[in-house]
Each structure stands twice: as structure tokens, then as C-alpha cells.
Amino acid sequence: MIQIIAAAVAIILAAYLLKDKMISKQEARVPVPAANTATRNIIDKMQSTRKRVIIFYGSQTGTAEEYALKIAKELKHRYGLGVLIADLDDYEYECLPHFHQDWAAVFVMATYGEGEPTDNAVAFMDFLDSPEFEDGADSIPNLKYLLFGLGNKTYTEFNGAARKLDNKLNKLGAIRIGERGEGDDNKSMEEDYLAWKDPAFDALAKSLNIEEGTAAEEADFRVTEISQIPDEKVYLGELSARALHGTKGIHDAKNPYAAPIIKSNDLFKIGTERSCIHTEFSIQDSSLKYQHGDHVGLWPVNAEVYVEETLKILGLSDKRQTVIQIESLDPALAKVPFPQPTNYETAFRHYLDISATVSRQTLALFAKHAPTDQAKCVLSELGSSKEKYKEVVSDHSMRLHEALEHASTETWSIPFEDIISSMPRLSPRYYSISSSPKLNPNAIHITAVVLQYKSAGNANKNVYGLATNYVLNIKQSVNNDSISYSAPVDAQIIAPPQYAIQGPRGAYARDGHFKAPIHVRRSNFRLPNSPKIPIIAVGPGTGIAPFRGFVQERVHLSRRYKEKNGADALNEWGKFYLFYGCRRSDEDFLYKEEWPEYGKELGDSFVMRTAVSRESEKKVYVQDHVWEAREELADAILNKRAYIYICGEASNMARQVEETLQRILGEAKQGTAEVEGAQEIRLLKERNRILTDVWS
Structure with a gap:
């Protein structure tokens, strides 16, 4: 009896401790009407809602979910099909082998990082490799599916998540009933989708024995x-x-935190044609936690x-x-x-x-x-x-x-x-966090170049990056600036538009203090646990952002090491090679004053090499400095198990840095870049010793 009472008390206590989290999840969904979601059994869900097609989406930022909605609406309006949309994380899949023969599934899969599934698709992908499917090709023979992937060709594994899913399903006996679609965000995702959908929908209609034009046009x-x-x-x-009711709870992508702005300033020299804003958000009174290498989602306004x-x-x-x-x-x-x-x-x-x-x-x-x-x-x-x-x-x-x-x-x-x-929903924009929670436990820093340019088809038309110009407006207000920077007369600076940074009901701007809504997104861009492992970090421009957090992380650890083991404690540490690039050392060298101070604390374990591209006749880039250091880098990679991190622009910089590393490793293995070098790069990626945080 005592054990039963104790168990009951434990259950009640656990429910009480989790009540805020449970309430938060429920309240975050209040504005969104939903169908009966009591069951996590996907077969029961299909039967109870009388749907013949289910669209699963794996989405990190919401784009894949948007395409899932597009597909669902067109299938409904074109064929009158009953369609169910499902977040891959919302259901259990043990019943998947019982999928009905007259049903079909559509998978809309975004790729995150270097060929990885999105957070909400990880469990599903792992499930397909589980012992449940030991029978292989006989496991899910009734599953007929379409597949559209969202990726970016500037990344190493283009549409990696969609391709891996396709292979897994094929091995388990599922039947793809149309060509696999692959959208390229680096060019035109929309055009790739439009080219894929009509043949795919025709194949689906044939498989389900339905005809087009049988549905009445209905509003959603x-x-x-x-x-x-x-x-x-x-x-x-x-x-x-x-946020509407002013109640407390956890802060995440469904309930961002209105973070007070601690400071916001321009990192570029006054008089330059560009602007790079350093902004610090306070998270002191929030539930937000972060680690070095994480991303912060910033919710702008139009x-x-x-x-x-x-x-x-x-x-x-x-x-x-x-x-x-x-x-x-x-x-x-x-x-x-x-x-x-x-x-x-x-x-x-x-x-x-x-x-x-x-x-x-x-x-x-x-x-x-x-x-x-x-x-x-x-x-x-x-x-x-x-x-x-x-x-x-x-x-x-x-x-x-x-x-x-x-x-x-x-x-x-x-x-x-x-x-x-x-119209798509206004979604958060993500930035690599440029601080460490060890040195800045109550603040999140971002480093963002303000995006302003002339459109390709009209030299008189200004185009503004949504979130960075929103941040610029915040910076101007925080500092009571009328303009963001003082440029030369002939610089042709584009004046930024104005944003309602005061927020709903003026909640983000009161008494001269400003706030902005943010949340934290986890990343696998992490330092190895041991400081004895060498680090090779390459990040020109704002690609330096996460590495500032990395270095701060090492500075904090070095202080503890030296306090415990004495001044020579860092002699056993692996070297931290930081390759940074900018245009001019006196204009856009980000955090120029900080690096020598970090170097004093880290001593010989920290090596920073800066490529300045526009101060001499011959342009010098980060990959040039990487090549110059090839002997010590090859030794660090092949003999000391160094980790390699690349952050920044994907299509040129990241590709060229990887090609340089391939040459270095090919030469060190007494072979060629194309064979031995490429093989070493593949092994490093498989072992997660090359990590990238890049953008197009």
C-alpha cells in the first residue's frame, strides 16, 4: 500500500512540475484550429478522418510545411481528394506496415546541414532502420508514395535527407509512384516544384484511379x-x-521571447558603403538557454x-x-x-x-x-x-x-x-550566435551585415533584406541615430525603409528601451569535448560569428585550467587555427580589438591568420592562407584528429576551402586531390570531423 501511495504522489508531483510545459504547448496552439489529434496511430488517424492521402513533412524553418500545404490544396481542388497533413514528429509509425493499398503518402523533406534530416524527421528516419523492419523488402509493401525534397546545391549533400529517405523506403518494399522531386533553394525552389508537380500528380491519380476535374472549387x-x-x-x-495574455512559460519557436536589447552598434568603419550590426539580446529573465554554435531565430516585421x-x-x-x-x-x-x-x-x-x-x-x-x-x-x-x-x-x-x-x-x-x-507566413530569420554562454550567460549576440542592393532587372530599384534592415532600424532607435552610418558623398547609400519596431501594443519600445522577439535553435556546430584536439576554423566576413563564440568558450575553459593547473596548463592543448577574411583591415575587420585580447589568454594555442583581399594588387582569400599552412594543417588532421569548421558563403568560399583541404590531404597522402584527398574528405565528413554552417 505504501508503494502504491508513493507512486501516486510521484505521478501527481511530476504532473505539477510539468504543468507549465504542458500549458505552454496547448496555449501556443490556441489560435490554430485542429482536427482530432488524440491518436498518434497514423492508420487510425487516416481511417477516422476518411483521408486517402497523407502528406508528411520534415521541416526546419517552415518551408517544407508550406510546400506540404501547397500540395494538399492542389490535390483537394484538382481531384477532390481527402488529404491529411502530418508533422513527422506527431505520430508513431509501428503501424506503417498496415498502410492500405488504396492510400498514398507524399513526403516533403527538407535537408538540414550537410545532408541531415530536420529535427522533426530524425525519429522517423531512425525508425526506418529499426529492428522492426528485419524483413527488409517485405516490411511495407502497401506504401505508395511521392517525394519532393528541398535542398541547396551549394551544400555538399544536395537533398541528402530526401535521397536517404527514398533509399530506405525502397529497401523496405515501398513503391515510389512518380519521379523524385528535388528543389534547389540556391536557384528557384518554386520553379523546381512547378516542374515536378504535374507529372507527379498524374502518377498519383493513376495509382489511386481518380480523375481530374471532379472537385468543386472550395475555399480553405x-x-x-x-x-x-x-x-x-x-x-x-x-x-x-x-504573449497576448502575459502569462509565463517556456520560450521556443511557438512562443518567442521579447528580449531586451542590451546594445546595438555598427562594426564597420564610419564612411564605408556597408553596415554590419552587432546586437546583444538579454535573456536574463527568460527560460532561454543556448550553447556555442547554436542559432537564434529573430522574428521581424514587414x-x-x-x-x-x-x-x-x-x-x-x-x-x-x-x-x-x-x-x-x-x-x-x-x-x-x-x-x-x-x-x-x-x-x-x-x-x-x-x-x-x-x-x-x-x-x-x-x-x-x-x-x-x-x-x-x-x-x-x-x-x-x-x-x-x-x-x-x-x-x-x-x-x-x-x-x-x-x-x-x-x-x-x-x-x-x-x-x-x-501567401507564406512571415517566418523567423536565423543567425549564428556570436557569443558563448560561458562568458555571456545572460546574453545572446548576433553579427549581421545589412542586406541592401539594386535589383537585377532595375538599377533604380532598391531591395532590402527583411531581418537585417529590421535590426538596422532597432540599432538606429537604440542609439537615437537618424541614419545608420555616415558615407562618402559618392557612395550611393540606399536609405533603409522604416519598420514598426515598437511591436504589438508598443510592448517592444517603452521608456527608451527596446525589445525584439527571439528563440534559440539547436545546432550540431560544436567544439569537441577535449581541448587537446586541434581546431581548424574558417570563417570570412560574418562567417566569423560562431567562431567568436568558440574562442570565448576556450577562453573561459583556459581560465579554469590555469587556475587549477598553473600558467603552463595550456601547453597540452591542441592549436586553435582561425582563418578569417575581410576586405580592408581598417574598414570591415570584425571584432578587430577583441582577437589580441583572446590571444593573450589562450597563448600559443590560438593562431589567427587574416586574409585581407583589397589592400594589395593580388587579392588574398582565406583558402590562400589555408594552403600556406598546409604542412601543419595536414599533421593536425591526419595525426592529431583535428576538427574542421567552415562558416560563411557556400557557393564560392566554402567550396574553395574544401577543394584546398582536398589538395592538402591528397599531397600529404602522397597521392592526388581527386583520389586520396577526396577519400580523406569523405572520411572526415562521415566521422563528423568536418562541420559546416553555410548559406547561399
């Missing part, structure tokens, strides 16, 4: 304007129920000029404050993508991404709502012709309101439910 959502509702119940930019122009072209300027309630007409297919009730202005400022180049598919869908026949023809052509879309929209970086204005300056009466269905 119902939008109702509300005249009477308490202001405190309306979302005005809050990203979660906790520039005010885009909000105003979008409201105007859609005829909603006078109704901007009208409160709207959004209902999903098929919660299993289409979740309401943002918190509500809200109003039109808030939706365009905080929740829908109207800053990005509008997609060709969206233009094709909106053509039917054109105010004139001529406008309908213009938008239809942009939506149907890949070449015309590139010439008019893509090359000019046209946003939604600009593309609509191009077709007609008259008001476009596009139902808001169609806007919700077609």
Missing part, C-alpha cells in the same frame, strides 16, 4: 469581420497566446511601406483596423497559419510575408480576381510563363503589391481567405 478558410470584441482578445502582432501599399492595392486601407475571425474549413488540411482574431493591418505587418518576391503560382491563382480583362491577361501570363515571370517579376524582385500594380493600378478585390491560402 472562412473570414468573418467582427464588430464587437474586447481589444485584449485581439492579436495585434503577438506571436502566441502567452516594412511599413509594404504594409501600406499592400492594403491600398487590395482596397483595405479604410478597413485596416477591422477585426477578423478566421476559421479553417478543413482543419486536417489547412491550419490557420497565424494567431487570430486579428485585423487586416496586423496580418500584413506581422504575420504574412509580403516582403519576399511573390511566387508564380500565387500570381496564377490571383489572376481570376483581376479588376479588368487586360489585368487578368497580364497576371495569367506571369503565372503561366516561366520566362515572362523571370523577366518581369523575379529579376525585379517584385513583391505582391508591385506585381498587382504592374497588371493594374485599380483596386484588386481578392478575398482575404485566398490571401491567407496563397
Whole structure:
């Protein structure tokens, strides 16, 4: 009896301790109506919802989920199919061998890092390798599937997660019923998707014995304007129920933390044509924790000029404050993508991404709502012709309101439910954290170059990176700047747009103090546990960001070592080689004053080599310094088990650094770069001794 009572008390205590986490998860989903999710058995779910197609997505930043929604909506509207959308992390798969013969699955798989599955797909991929499937080809013979992968060709393993999944399913007897689609984010993911979908959907229709044109056109959502509702119940930019109600709880991607800005300053010399912002966010009063190498997700807002122009072209300027309630007409297919009730202005400022180049598919869908026949023809052509879309929209970086204005300056009466269905949600932008929690336990630092350039098709049109210009606005406000930097008269600086950085209900700007919503995303970009293992880190430009955190991590550890073992304690440490690159040593050398101070603490264990590309006739880059140090680097890699880290631009720098390492290792093995060097690089990647954090 005593044991039973003790067990009951333990259960009650555990439930009490976990209540905040449970409440947080529930409240974070309050604005999003959902179908019955009581079961984690995917077969039961399909049967109870009477669906014939299930779309699984593996998504890290939300893009794969967006494509899953696109596929679901088109299958429903084209064939009248009942479709279920499933996060791979939300279900158990022991029942997968019982998948029905007249069902089909669609997998939309993003690749994270160097060929790895996204966080929500790891458990599923591991499950496919489990002892449950010892029978191999006889394990899941009824599973028929389509597969579309999202990747980037600048990474080593293009669409690695999708290709690995395809191989696993094939070995277990599943049947792919169409060509595997592979989207390339470095060029045009949208065009890759459009080229894949029609043949894939035809194959699916043939497999399920269904015909096109049998479905009535139905909306995914119902939008109702509300005249009477308490202001405190309306979302005005809050990203979660906790933020709206002011309740405490964990902070994550579903409930970002409004982090106070400690400081924000420009790292580039005044007078240069570019700006690089160092910003420090306080996490002292939050539940946020981070490790060196992690990423921080920053939730920006759209520039005010885009909000105003979008409201105007859609005829909603006078109704901007009208409160709207959004209902999903098929919660299993289409979740309401943002918190509500809200109003039109808030939706365009905080929740829908109207800053990005509008997609060709969206233009094709909106053509039917054109105010004139001529406008309908213009938008239809942009939506149907890949070449015309590139010439008019893509090359000019046209946003939604600009593309609509191009077709007609008259008001476009596009139902808001169609806007919700077609426009992507405004998602967080991720930055490598440039600090260490050991030296900065209550703060997260980021290092971001402000993205401003002229569009490819129009030298008079300015294009602004959404999040970095949002950060620039914060920096200006924190420092009470009227401009971000003082440039030469002939520098042709682009003035940044203005953003509503005050946040919902002014919550992010009070009494001269500013905040921004953030959350932490875990990374595998980690130092080895032992400081005796050598480190080779290559990061030009803002690629230096995570390595600043790495070095700070080592500085903290060195202080403990020396305190415990004396001044000579670091003699046994492996060397930390840091290869950094900038244009000019007196303009854009990031954290120039800090590195000598770190060097004093780390002594001979820290070696920094800086490539300055524009101070001599011959341009010098990081890969040049890597080659110059080839003998000691080869020894560190082959004999001392060094770890290699590369951070920065992927298509040129990262590729060239890897090619240089391949040459070094090929020479050290008394062979060639193409054979022995390539083999060593493969082995290092398999053993996770080459890690990259790169972007296109």
C-alpha cells in the first residue's frame, strides 16, 4: 500500500512540475484550429478522418510545411481528394506496415546541414532502420508514395535527407509512384516544384484511379469581420497566446521571447558603403538557454511601406483596423497559419510575408480576381510563363503589391481567405550566435551585415533584406541615430525603409528601451569535448560569428585550467587555427580589438591568420592562407584528429576551402586531390570531423 501511495504522489508531483510545459504547448496552439489529434496511430488517424492521402513533412524553418500545404490544396481542388497533413514528429509509425493499398503518402523533406534530416524527421528516419523492419523488402509493401525534397546545391549533400529517405523506403518494399522531386533553394525552389508537380500528380491519380476535374472549387478558410470584441482578445502582432495574455512559460519557436536589447552598434568603419550590426539580446529573465554554435531565430516585421501599399492595392486601407475571425474549413488540411482574431493591418505587418518576391503560382491563382480583362491577361501570363515571370517579376524582385500594380493600378478585390491560402507566413530569420554562454550567460549576440542592393532587372530599384534592415532600424532607435552610418558623398547609400519596431501594443519600445522577439535553435556546430584536439576554423566576413563564440568558450575553459593547473596548463592543448577574411583591415575587420585580447589568454594555442583581399594588387582569400599552412594543417588532421569548421558563403568560399583541404590531404597522402584527398574528405565528413554552417 505504501508503494502504491508513493507512486501516486510521484505521478501527481511530476504532473505539477510539468504543468507549465504542458500549458505552454496547448496555449501556443490556441489560435490554430485542429482536427482530432488524440491518436498518434497514423492508420487510425487516416481511417477516422476518411483521408486517402497523407502528406508528411520534415521541416526546419517552415518551408517544407508550406510546400506540404501547397500540395494538399492542389490535390483537394484538382481531384477532390481527402488529404491529411502530418508533422513527422506527431505520430508513431509501428503501424506503417498496415498502410492500405488504396492510400498514398507524399513526403516533403527538407535537408538540414550537410545532408541531415530536420529535427522533426530524425525519429522517423531512425525508425526506418529499426529492428522492426528485419524483413527488409517485405516490411511495407502497401506504401505508395511521392517525394519532393528541398535542398541547396551549394551544400555538399544536395537533398541528402530526401535521397536517404527514398533509399530506405525502397529497401523496405515501398513503391515510389512518380519521379523524385528535388528543389534547389540556391536557384528557384518554386520553379523546381512547378516542374515536378504535374507529372507527379498524374502518377498519383493513376495509382489511386481518380480523375481530374471532379472537385468543386472550395475555399480553405472562412473570414468573418467582427464588430464587437474586447481589444485584449485581439492579436495585434503577438506571436502566441502567452504573449497576448502575459502569462509565463517556456520560450521556443511557438512562443518567442521579447528580449531586451542590451546594445546595438555598427562594426564597420564610419564612411564605408556597408553596415554590419552587432546586437546583444538579454535573456536574463527568460527560460532561454543556448550553447556555442547554436542559432537564434529573430522574428521581424514587414516594412511599413509594404504594409501600406499592400492594403491600398487590395482596397483595405479604410478597413485596416477591422477585426477578423478566421476559421479553417478543413482543419486536417489547412491550419490557420497565424494567431487570430486579428485585423487586416496586423496580418500584413506581422504575420504574412509580403516582403519576399511573390511566387508564380500565387500570381496564377490571383489572376481570376483581376479588376479588368487586360489585368487578368497580364497576371495569367506571369503565372503561366516561366520566362515572362523571370523577366518581369523575379529579376525585379517584385513583391505582391508591385506585381498587382504592374497588371493594374485599380483596386484588386481578392478575398482575404485566398490571401491567407496563397501567401507564406512571415517566418523567423536565423543567425549564428556570436557569443558563448560561458562568458555571456545572460546574453545572446548576433553579427549581421545589412542586406541592401539594386535589383537585377532595375538599377533604380532598391531591395532590402527583411531581418537585417529590421535590426538596422532597432540599432538606429537604440542609439537615437537618424541614419545608420555616415558615407562618402559618392557612395550611393540606399536609405533603409522604416519598420514598426515598437511591436504589438508598443510592448517592444517603452521608456527608451527596446525589445525584439527571439528563440534559440539547436545546432550540431560544436567544439569537441577535449581541448587537446586541434581546431581548424574558417570563417570570412560574418562567417566569423560562431567562431567568436568558440574562442570565448576556450577562453573561459583556459581560465579554469590555469587556475587549477598553473600558467603552463595550456601547453597540452591542441592549436586553435582561425582563418578569417575581410576586405580592408581598417574598414570591415570584425571584432578587430577583441582577437589580441583572446590571444593573450589562450597563448600559443590560438593562431589567427587574416586574409585581407583589397589592400594589395593580388587579392588574398582565406583558402590562400589555408594552403600556406598546409604542412601543419595536414599533421593536425591526419595525426592529431583535428576538427574542421567552415562558416560563411557556400557557393564560392566554402567550396574553395574544401577543394584546398582536398589538395592538402591528397599531397600529404602522397597521392592526388581527386583520389586520396577526396577519400580523406569523405572520411572526415562521415566521422563528423568536418562541420559546416553555410548559406547561399
